[in-house]
Amino acid sequence: MSLQYGILGLLSYAPMNGYTLKKLFNKSINFIWTASLSQIYRELGALEGKGYVLSSIQQQDDRPDKKIYTITAQGQAAFLEWLRAFPDMLAAPKRDEFMLRVFFGSKLGKEELIAQFRKFIGERRQADAALTYSLEDIEESTAALRKSLSIAPPGARDDLLWRMINKRAVSTNRLLIAWAEDCVAELESTDAFD
Amino acid sequence: MSLQYGILGLLSYAPMNGYTLKKLFNKSINFIWTASLSQIYRELGALEGKGYVLSSIQQQDDRPDKKIYTITAQGQAAFLEWLRAFPDMLAAPKRDEFMLRVFFGSKLGKEELIAQFRKFIGERRQADAALTYSLEDIEESTAALRKSLSIAPPGARDDLLWRMINKRAVSTNRLLIAWAEDCVAELESTDAFD
DNA sequence: AGGGCCATGTAACCTGTTACATGATTGA
């Protein structure tokens, strides 16, 4: 369900086709909520069925035609309703494969487990770099969105929030690195293991 | 797929029926990987089809009969294979509803957004209490498992790892609280918003 | 008397992933 609201939310900035929507997903909410292209097309169809969006064909000579989706008044209303209704219990993100592996880590040898932790650290370090990079991206894409809207909104509110989201991602990520390094140190120094 | 390995992993401690497995999930890997009861029954069926587990009926007079599942040698092998094969790119947990809301937070009024942050903080504080509590639970349930296995394994390795998992959960949770408090402070002090 | 625990499952549905299908343009 949330994916539909994610799409509606992005469409509330500007009308777009599915393909462009996917690219916007990639450079904005990608590390919050992912969607494959086929899923986006499916959900756009569903949204159109509900009357939350309207589509129109934009012809192009050199490239395939675009199907542009525009959010309707009902769509705007449904989106705002969702945004306002804070759930009683919001679904905390679960299903963390690495943690599942750690949980059963005693079945592995000490060296093997440490190696897995190191790989994890490697991935997190890469993510750290990507996140610092994506902060610049955010400013870029906000600017790009503003241009495409051609109404020059203040945008300061979005900038503030998006920087907060990025900050959260960076700091949890760094915490994970520190935690994993601690784990490695603890595993190496203990003789209870193996 | 990971759920099947989660089940196999738990069954590698002791044979169990679906209902008990669900309870074990709840008090062990629940904040890492969740499963509904119906899903567990379905996956147990699938695992039996693959020959990774065997079932036998344990009759009970006063309560409904139990269907006890035992992991087979192939099941053990498949589980270990999965555990050893660290994925090239492990799926980082995505789909965080609260963050999605924050992303679109500029559509809300300042007060409304702050209220949502406060609710988030409230939930995280509750989680913090639950996590500290569950650390005791871990020790309890390890002890219980050891008893039910009746072979008194060292268990020190599991204890170490499970305490590490708990530590990670507690510290990311506290980081989230601090982050959200920062956000509230920043929102309150800014006049760019609203 | 009513709710919660024990215990098993099925069915329908929703969500997400992967593979397939098509085909032109552009840049290395």
Added chain:
DNA sequence: TCAATCATGTAACAGGTTACATGGCCCT
């Protein structure tokens, strides 16, 4: 020449949630 980008989708499958069905025991 080969891969990537643009552009739309369908189909099949995998994984997860919710509702339904059944029924006895135990505790308040």
